[in-house]
Each structure stands twice: as C-alpha cells, then as structure tokens.
Amino acid sequence: MQETLVIAQGSQPPAKELSLLDRVRALILGGDFPPGAPVSEVFLSQEFEVSRTPIREALKQLQHEGLVEIRPKVGTFVREPTRREIVELFQLKEGLEGLAAGLLARRGKVREISVLERNVAESDEAAAEQDAERYAELVHEFHRTIITGADNNKLVEHYERLMNQLAYHRLVLRTAEHPGRIRASTAEHRTVLAMIKDKDHFGAEAAMRNHVYASSREVLTDSRTRND
Amino acid sequence: MQETLVIAQGSQPPAKELSLLDRVRALILGGDFPPGAPVSEVFLSQEFEVSRTPIREALKQLQHEGLVEIRPKVGTFVREPTRREIVELFQLKEGLEGLAAGLLARRGKVREISVLERNVAESDEAAAEQDAERYAELVHEFHRTIITGADNNKLVEHYERLMNQLAYHRLVLRTAEHPGRIRASTAEHRTVLAMIKDKDHFGAEAAMRNHVYASSREVLTDSRTRND
DNA sequence: CTAGGCTCTGTTGTATGCAAGAGACGTTGG
DNA sequence: CCAACGTCTCTTGCATACAACAGAGCCTAG
Numbered sequence: 359m360q361e362t363l364v365i366a367q368g369s370q371p372p373a374k375e376l377s378l379l380d381r382v383r384a385l386i387l388g389g390d391f392p393p394g395a396p397v398s399e400v401f402l403s404q405e406f407e408v409s410r411t412p413i414r415e416a417l418k419q420l421q422h423e424g425l426v427e428i429r430p431k432v433g434t435f436v437r438e439p440t441r442r443e444i445v446e447l448f449q450l451k452e453g454l455e456g457l458a459a460g461l462l463a464r465r466g467k468v469r470e471i472s473v474l475e476r477n478v479a480e481s482d483e484a485a486a487e488q489d490a491e492r493y494a495e496l497v498h499e500f501h502r503t504i505i506t507g508a509d510n511n512k513l514v515e516h517y518e519r520l521m522n523q524l525a526y527h528r529l530v531l532r533t534a535e536h537p538g539r540i541r542a543s544t545a546e547h548r549t550v551l552a553m554i555k556d557k558d559h560f561g562a563e564a565a566m567r568n569h570v571y572a573s574s575r576e577v578l579t580d581s582r583t584r585n586d
Numbered sequence: 587m588q589e590t591l592v593i594a595q596g597s598q599p600p601a602k603e604l605s606l607l608d609r610v611r612a613l614i615l616g617g618d619f620p621p622g623a624p625v626s627e628v629f630l631s632q633e634f635e636v637s638r639t640p641i642r643e644a645l646k647q648l649q650h651e652g653l654v655e656i657r658p659k660v661g662t663f664v665r666e667p668t669r670r671e672i673v674e675l676f677q678l679k680e681g682l683e684g685l686a687a688g689l690l691a692r693r694g695k696v697r698e699i700s701v702l703e704r705n706v707a708e709s710d711e712a713a714a715e716q717d718a719e720r721y722a723e724l725v726h727e728f729h730r731t732i733i734t735g736a737d738n739n740k741l742v743e744h745y746e747r748l749m750n751q752l753a754y755h756r757l758v759l760r761t762a763e764h765p766g767r768i769r770a771s772t773a774e775h776r777t778v779l780a781m782i783k784d785k786d787h788f789g790a791e792a793a794m795r796n797h798v799y800a801s802s803r804e805v806l807t808d809s810r811t812r813n814d
Numbered sequence: 815c816t817a818g819g820c821t822c823t824g825t826t827g828t829a830t831g832c833a834a835g836a837g838a839c840g841t842t843g844g
Numbered sequence: 845c846c847a848a849c850g851t852c853t854c855t856t857g858c859a860t861a862c863a864a865c866a867g868a869g870c871c872t873a874g
Contacts (some may be wrong), residue, residue: 398866399826409859411639415646422650431826446740449689453741457681511753512674513681516744523740627856637829659835659856768857
C-alpha cells in the first residue's frame with residue numbers, strides 16, 4: 359500500500375500531503391475496485407470529502423494514464439489493460455530503460471555507479487536470505503537509479519507515466535519471480551553495471567534491453583496474466 | 587494552423603468536431619500568446635463561450651503536456667520550454683523513433699514499406715521544386731508512418747505527447763532546414779527505408795536514431811533557439 | 815410470447831456563486 | 845528617500861445547482 363503511494367508520485371505538490379490525484383489512484387490500485395467496476399464521482403467525493411469538481415479533474419488525469427475509462431454520459435470504470443497493451447508497455451519500457459542506461463553509461467556518473475554497486479551487493483544478500491520484499495525493493499531502486507541517472511527529466515516523466523500504467527498489473531503479479539529468475543536477474547544487473555562502468559553506452563543499452571525483455575517474458579508467461 | 591490541429595489529435599472525441607482541449611491548445615500554439623503570457627480562465631471561457639469548468643479541465647491537461655504552467659492561486663501561463671528541455675525531448679524522440687523503426691523492420695509490413703517508398707520519391711520531387719511546405723508535410727508523414735507502423739499504440743501515445751511538447755518550438759522554428767540539410771535528410775530517410783526493407787531491425791534503429799539526432803542538431807544550432 | 819416504445823433513475827456535463835490567496839500599488843512612518 | 849505595511853483587485857479553487865443524456869426495466873400492443 360505504502361509502496362503504491364510512493365510509486366504514484368511524480369507531480370509537484372509541496373511534498374507534504376498527497377494530492378487528491380495520488381489518493382484516488384492509490385484507492386483504485388488498492389484492489390478494492392475490480393476491473394470493469396464503476397467509479398462513481400459522487401462515491402469518490404463522499405469518500406474523500408470533497409466536491410465532484412476536483413474528483414472529476416483527477417479522473418480525467420487517470421483516464422489519460424490509462425487506469426480508468428470514462429464513457430461520456432455513462433460513467434467511469436476501472437480499466438484492466440489487455441495482454442496486448444501490457445506487451446506494448448513492456449516494449450516501451452525496454453526502449454526507455456535501454457535509452458537511459460546508454461545515456462548514463464555515456465556520462466559515467468560516479469555517484470550513480472556507487473549506488474548501483476551497493477545495490478547489486480545488497481541484492482545478493484536479500485536473495486540469499488530469501489527476503490523477497492527487500493529484493494523487490496532493491497530491483498525497483500536499481501531501475502530507478504538508472505532512469506534518473508540518465509539526467510533527462512522528460513525521460514523520467516514518460517517513464518513514470520508508463521509505470522503508472524503498469525502499476526495495476528504489477529500489483530496483481532508481484533513476486534512473480536522464481537528463484538531461477540532471480541539469479542538470472544541479478545546477473546543481468548551486474549552486466550548492465552559493468553557496461554556502465556566501462557562507459558560502453560552501446561553495450562549498456564543492449565544489456566539493459568535484454569534484461570527488461572527477459573523480465574517481461576517472465577511476467578507475460580505467468581499464468582495469472584490475462585490472455586486476450 | 588490546420589497542421590497544428592491535426593497534430594493535436596490523439597484522443598477519442600467522435601471525430602466530428604474538435605474537443606475543447608484541442609481548440610485551446612491550438613489557440614495557444616497559434617502564437618498569439620507569447621511565452622510567459624497569462625492565460626486567464628475567464629478570457630478563454632469568453633473566447634470559447636463556455637464556462638470556466640471545462641476550461642479548467644483543458645488547462646490541467648495542457649499543464650500535464652508541459653504547454654502551460656499553472657501557478658496555484660496565481661494563474662496559468664504559457665510555458666516556453668528551455669533549451670535543456672528541448673534537448674531532453676529530442677533525446678527521447680531519438681529513442682522512441684529508433685525503437686519504432688526497429689519494430690517496424692522486424693515486422694516488415696509491406697503496406698508501410700510501399701507508403702515510405704512513395705514518400706521518399708515524392709520528397710525528392712518536392713525538394714527539386716523547392717516546395718518547402720510540401721516537403722515538410724512529407725517529412726512529417728514519413729516519421730508518422732514509422733511510428734504507427736511499429737504497431738504499438740502505447741508508443742504512439744507517448745510519441746504524440748512528446749510531439750505536443752515540441753509543437754510550440756516546432757512552429758517557431760519551422761522551415762529551419764537549409765538546402766544542404768534537406769539533401770542529407772532525404773538520404774537518411776532512404777537509408778532507414780532500405781534497412782527496413784532488409785528487415786535489418788538493428789540497422790534500421792541505428793539509422794533512424796542517427797537521422798533524428800542529425801535533425802535535432804540542425805534545430806538546436808539554429809540561432810533562434812533560446813539559449814538557457 | 816415477443817418486439818417496440820416509454821418512463822424513470824442514475825450518471826455525467828456545465829454553469830454559477832462564493833471564498834480565499836497572491837501580488838500590485840499606494841500610503842505612511844522612520 | 846526608503847522600507848514596511850495595509851488595502852484592493854484579480855486570479856484561482858471548490859462547492860453546489862441544474863440540465864441532459866444513457867441505459868435499465870416495465871408496460872403494452874401485436
């Protein structure tokens with residue numbers, strides 16, 4: 359739950375309290391709303407004790423994020439991404455993260471490298487201790503470090519948008535990684551890091567893409583993924 | 587002007603008349619609002635003869651697109667992208683169009699290939715006839731064909747979002763291409779097309795990236811580009 | 815029994831009213 | 845002359861009222 363809220367950030371509220379948009383998104387992602395369920399404006403306005411006007415604004419944003427579908431004059435409904443959309447999103451993820459890894463490698467920032475080195479070391483520990491939660495957190499940090507390390511704010515914005523669209527799916531399928539996949543995943547992380555350290559932006563991009571692709575395959579072959 | 591409206595599409599209004607969002611965006615992109623100019627809600631509501639409520643919703647969207655900046659309790663202002671942001675956007679453009687070219691090459695769709703072949707042929711004609719307007723249109727079609735040819739709707743969505751952010755800048759700097767650049771550009775288009783025909787997705791991606799990068803260099807070295 | 819239409823309810827779409835904050839400008843005290 | 849303060853106006857932010865439409869269910873005619 360808390361993780362969802364952290365992921366959902368990316369705008370410019372004064373960082374003190376969550377924006378209404380983030381709270382509505384968290385509510386929907388919380389799982390209380392099954393796909394296809396109606397999300398009435400009056401319900402949300404009562405839930406959050408505000409009027410319909412700000413609720414409407416938030417829902418419009420969420421529509422743009424692909425999380426809900428607004429049928430004019432009918433209502434707003436939770437939208438479950440189709441398998442095809444998930445494939446498309448992972449393709450995009452591959453492109454964006456690959457691009458980021460390449461840019462980071464070209465710049466060769468020392469700070470990010472040390473963060474990544476610590477990250478892979480701790481990932482090994484977490485894997486050895488079977489601490490799935492900590493491991494997932496470290497994976498998230500690894501990817502985020504690379505994205506932000508590219509030093510391209512627009513890329514970060516688009517990436518966050520992308521991840522918000524994957525968020526619902528990610529919650530459903532979390533901890534989908536099998537032990538074997540974890541080993542492979544950490545190895546891939548090490549490869550990416552090595553390329554970045556070598557300032558081999560070409561290799562870093564290829565390694566990152568390969569890693570994202572492999573991860574996505576894992577999720578997409580998962581039986582729980584809808585098949586349409 | 588009309589071009590702007592076409593570019594600005596991408597949502598799901600019944601295709602009959604333009605949505606308010608598109609009309610507001612077109613108005614701002616039309617150039618009547620210099621960067622930094624306030625965009626009052628009441629002004630827009632009078633201009634379009636609607637109340638402030640739908641205007642507010644449109645402005646919120648435009649804020650997310652990066653076209654305007656909403657300073658809470660103060661007002662909405664036209665936002666001019668900084669040079670750094672433009673660089674970032676072009677980096678992203680390079681990544682997305684490269685990705686698209688690669689995906690299209692892998693699929694090797696015949697229809698798109700024939701469209702592209704006709705496109706480069708007509709581009710030569712337009713260049714020979716010094717028809718800058720038609721040439722620009724063909725360039726636009728070339729890029730759009732590749733993006734849509736990747737058969738990835740999410741990629742198209744992100745690309746449109748990106749181009750909307752570049753739209754203002756593009757209008758200011760349109761026809762920035764010098765004759766020499768036009769020759770190089772068409773040659774690059776041909777290279778990309780050749781790679782796609784060969785189903786060399788690797789080469790297609792590289793060629794497309796190279797092309798986008800070269801084009802962006804042209805724009806970024808233009809003296810009219812703000813330098814901060 | 816079925817098809818067509820009608821009503822009725824629930825929802826969204828828009829307009830408008832009101833309050834609160836931000837900034838400009840004039841004013842006043844030092 | 846300058847700085848600080850107070851007021852005043854313009855803007856947004858939110859709440860609420862009303863209109864209009866979609867869809868479900870029922871009712872009726874054939």
